[in-house]
Amino acid sequence: MAEVFTENAGDLAARPIIEFRGVCKTYPSGTHALEDINIRIGSGEFVFVVGSSGAGKSTFMKLIMREEKANTGLITVNGFNLSKMRRSQVPMLRRTMGIVFQDFRLIPNMNVFENVAFAMHVIGADRRTIRREVSNALSKVGLGNKARSMPAELSGGEQQRVGLARALVNKPDLIIADEPTGNVDPNMSYDIVSLLTEINKRGTTILMVTHDHNLVRDFHHRVIMLDSGRIVADNAGGEF
Numbered sequence: 001m002a003e004v005f006t007e008n009a010g011d012l013a014a015r016p017i018i019e020f021r022g023v024c025k026t027y028p029s030g031t032h033a034l035e036d037i038n039i040r041i042g043s044g045e046f047v048f049v050v051g052s053s054g055a056g057k058s059t060f061m062k063l064i065m066r067e068e069k070a071n072t073g074l075i076t077v078n079g080f081n082l083s084k085m086r087r088s089q090v091p092m093l094r095r096t097m098g099i100v101f102q103d104f105r106l107i108p109n110m111n112v113f114e115n116v117a118f119a120m121h122v123i124g125a126d127r128r129t130i131r132r133e134v135s136n137a138l139s140k141v142g143l144g145n146k147a148r149s150m151p152a153e154l155s156g157g158e159q160q161r162v163g164l165a166r167a168l169v170n171k172p173d174l175i176i177a178d179e180p181t182g183n184v185d186p187n188m189s190y191d192i193v194s195l196l197t198e199i200n201k202r203g204t205t206i207l208m209v210t211h212d213h214n215l216v217r218d219f220h221h222r223v224i225m226l227d228s229g230r231i232v233a234d235n236a237g238g239e240f
Helices: 057-065 087-094 112-122 127-140 156-168 186-201 213-219
Strands: 016-026 032-042 046-050 072-077 097-100 174-178 205-209 222-227 230-235
Touching (some): 032 057, 032 205, 046 057, 046 213, 057 174, 057 205, 097 156, 127 156, 156 174, 156 186, 186 205, 186 213
Parallel strands (some): 046 205, 097 174
Antiparallel strands (some): 016 072
């Protein structure tokens, strides 16, 4: 098959922050998770990834985070060639991205401030920088008054905003949000995507997997649809 890339016409000049060329992924069980994926996501885009269960969304995200490795094809993320990356280089890649999980993944015996600060301790930031940047990140997600609260004292929506602050705190070029609204109520879902949209307006690339088609329609971002391991649609404006 000829190599074809799908992207927004208005973003042709944007530097690709994520690029897949002829990517295929088959698991040892024989499951064909992704087949001939060719895509570019430019710096500063907001992209929803949609598709039914088993469509290949999780594998697509795992390849970007280098949790899995493609069988064939080329993947580049934030300037890293994932196809040739050694395992020892994976932490360097992940420091260039923030990740928001569906199940929050907060550390239960750490308070809100400590949970967000943990992401900065990992990269060796100094105490003064940690104090400043964690406070800024919590303020951006509306949790400046919850810094000393424990995760168990927060609502699901508040816990997800802590996860978002943790993803933001190191000022990554890319935020990957894997079903970030899956465990919160509809009103909070809207608030979380609104926050992600504001972050995107400041230049951060957002890649979000979701099953919530109402959110996709309401926010009018680019939509990539996967079905049976293939890209079947790639549209602007929340259309799919």
